[in-house]
Amino acid sequence: MITGTSPSPTFAADEDHAEVSSEAEVSSETESHGDHESHGDHESHGDHESHGDHESHGDHGSHAGSTNPVTLDPDLAIVTAIIFVILLAVLWKFAWGPIVGALDNREETVANHLAEAKASQEKAQQLLTEHEAKLAGTAAEVKQMLDQARKDADQQKQQILDSAQAAANAEKDRALREIEAAKNSALQDLAQKSVDTAVDLAANIVKRQLSADDHSNLIGEAMQKFENN
Structure with a gap:
């Protein structure tokens, strides 16, 4: 130097x-x-x-x-300034430049990673929102299906009960009609037999004078005929 x-x-x-x-x-x-x-x-x-x-x-x-150290030498100052500028240029080219470039690249890489992470987070949040919306829609649809199935089951139950009640009522009415018909038929038969018995008794009374024994015998015969019929 x-x-x-x-x-x-x-x-x-x-x-x-x-x-x-x-x-x-x-x-x-x-x-x-x-x-x-x-x-x-x-x-x-x-x-x-x-x-x-x-x-x-x-x-x-x-x-x-x-x-004298206090006296300023112009030539020495100029040479020192030139050397300082050259040293700065060399340091900038071979030291500061690569360091600054590496720091810039590192900063850009970190920024890119942060941007990618933010984009991934936003995408995940969007997917989560869509999934939650689908789950909510599915839950609502399932609830609607369950409500409809419960309603259909209640309707079928009521229809079955109504059908059973109608069948029971019809069977009861039929039984009552049959009982009433059988009762009427029995009454008709009883009336017819009673008339026949009365006619027979009257004919027998007309034919002969009945004694007490005859009267008892006629009643017994009439009862026997009635039981046989």
């Missing part, structure tokens, strides 16, 4: 040390050959060393300012 373009403190210090060493070597050579150089040259060399020291201190100040 790229962290910035600022030089490290160690590298800057090494450069400063190398520059100071170079200046020291130049100064030593100048002193060894100082016989043919003027005092102005020494002053110029001193100014050069002073200028080098100032530049070295300036580099140290610049390096100290560049490593």
Whole structure:
């Protein structure tokens, strides 16, 4: 990962040390050959060393300012933002995308299962309602059939009773008629026999004068004839 373009403190210090060493070597050579150089040259060399020291201190100040953690580096911020966006894209493609897709598929599957369960429940409720309606209709039909059968049985019972009563009444009337006819016939026979007996008795009385014994005999004969007939 790229962290910035600022030089490290160690590298800057090494450069400063190398520059100071170079200046020291130049100064030593100048002193060894100082016989043919003027005092102005020494002053110029001193100014050069002073200028080098100032530049070295300036580099140290610049390096100290560049490593301040509070200071915002635009290049580092841009690079960090680019890396963050790339990381988000990679995570979205290879991590969040599949996870979100799996969650969506799972949610859709659960929703489908819930819809199927609800449809099955509604269908079962409809079938139960239809079955209960059929049972209610069947119960009503059975009750109606039982009521009709009971009514028919009562009617047949009444018809049988009426027929039996009519037959009994007819038999009774027939018996009464037969008894009455037999009674009338017996009375007629009795009357006829009584008349015949009376006629016979009268004829016998006319034919002869009856004594007490004859009278008793006639009555006995009449009774005997009556019993025989």
